[in-house]
Amino acid sequence: MKEALWWHTENDGRILCTLCPRYCRIGEGQPGFCYIRKNIGGKLYSLGYGKSTGFALDPIEKKPLNHFLPGSSILSFGTAGCNLGCRFCQNWSISKAELDDSQSLNAGPEEVVKLALANGVPSIAFTYNDPVIWGEFVMDISRLAREQGLKSVMVTAGYITPEARREVYRTIDAANVDLKGFTERFYRKLTFSHLDPVLDTLIWLKRETDVWLEITNLMIPGENDSPEETQTMCDWILENLGENVPLHFTAFHPDFKMTDKPRTPASTLRRARQIALSTGIKFCYVGNVFDDEGQTTFCSKCREVLIRRSWHEVLQCNLIGDRCRCGEKIPGYFAATENSRRLSRRSALRLH
Numbered sequence: 001m002k003e004a005l006w007w008h009t010e011n012d013g014r015i016l017c018t019l020c021p022r023y024c025r026i027g028e029g030q031p032g033f034c035y036i037r038k039n040i041g042g043k044l045y046s047l048g049y050g051k052s053t054g055f056a057l058d059p060i061e062k063k064p065l066n067h068f069l070p071g072s073s074i075l076s077f078g079t080a081g082c083n084l085g086c087r088f089c090q091n092w093s094i095s096k097a098e099l100d101d102s103q104s105l106n107a108g109p110e111e112v113v114k115l116a117l118a119n120g121v122p123s124i125a126f127t128y129n130d131p132v133i134w135g136e137f138v139m140d141i142s143r144l145a146r147e148q149g150l151k152s153v154m155v156t157a158g159y160i161t162p163e164a165r166r167e168v169y170r171t172i173d174a175a176n177v178d179l180k181g182f183t184e185r186f187y188r189k190l191t192f193s194h195l196d197p198v199l200d201t202l203i204w205l206k207r208e209t210d211v212w213l214e215i216t217n218l219m220i221p222g223e224n225d226s227p228e229e230t231q232t233m234c235d236w237i238l239e240n241l242g243e244n245v246p247l248h249f250t251a252f253h254p255d256f257k258m259t260d261k262p263r264t265p266a267s268t269l270r271r272a273r274q275i276a277l278s279t280g281i282k283f284c285y286v287g288n289v290f291d292d293e294g295q296t297t298f299c300s301k302c303r304e305v306l307i308r309r310s311w312h313e314v315l316q317c318n319l320i321g322d323r324c325r326c327g328e329k330i331p332g333y334f335a336a337t338e339n340s341r342r343l344s345r346r347s348a349l350r351l352h
Helices: 109-118 131-147 162-168 184-191 196-208 227-240 266-279 337-343
Strands: 007-009 015-017 037-040 043-046 054-059 073-078 123-126 151-156 174-178 212-219 247-251 284-287 305-310 313-317
Touching (some): 015 043, 212 266
Antiparallel strands (some): 007 015, 305 313
């Protein structure tokens, strides 16, 4: 564990954690809502520092990121805990768990970077549970990764304070932010958090950083899948983030405390994609279903197929650098696409 950043002691002796908008007030010996930030002896410690619940080599499309080193593999890992309380959590066995020392893998920043280099991948993903709550670990790894020529990716709900995000994202190269719904009711009722801080993070990432940004919306039947809510969300994205931020609509499966809901029909995702495209968002995808058209990147000018995918696999890439053959520049990070596609063939994760 490591002494945490972003906290101070209040007059009553409790610690106020200022990492995320939850602003937990934490008594002696108690953890915050996230489970892995704890008051020990009047100081706040990050219990997740240097401890992982597991490493894997994933396709970067699984994050999902479709415009950042497409076709490459990425070293993915997480810790435990979360600062949201999503009733529909698809990774609840990790996000709702406390760290178990006997089951955790000990790996400091240097070891994580060495692991990525040993497996020949161009990037590292902080994922599975929300990396915001282990921001100190993220910062140290991403700084070392950049020194070694590796990229760093945040897969996050975007629930972080302005005070902390400047430091956490300082050496982050790409992020997929999960915009879970587009009503305060949804956020309050089903995630025990609030919508506005997430929207504020999205605007900040787009307007004030160089972080490549993509957005995911997990569509839950009867909760956030109405055409009206989708239209409102797409209008907001277009107005505040622009037409070039890729948007992913993904299918929900029953899990955790929402096993009473059915899986999201593929037709719902296709409808949402059409709403986004009609609104003016240039790059929109569907996920967690087989839909080759909905997972293909098309040129926004001539509609040429640029990157054809099936599930998380890249089947065809017709990009010339970062451009279509018609000359249209495609937003994203494609500089190392050919090299990263070659590296993606290494499938066995070497832990040494």
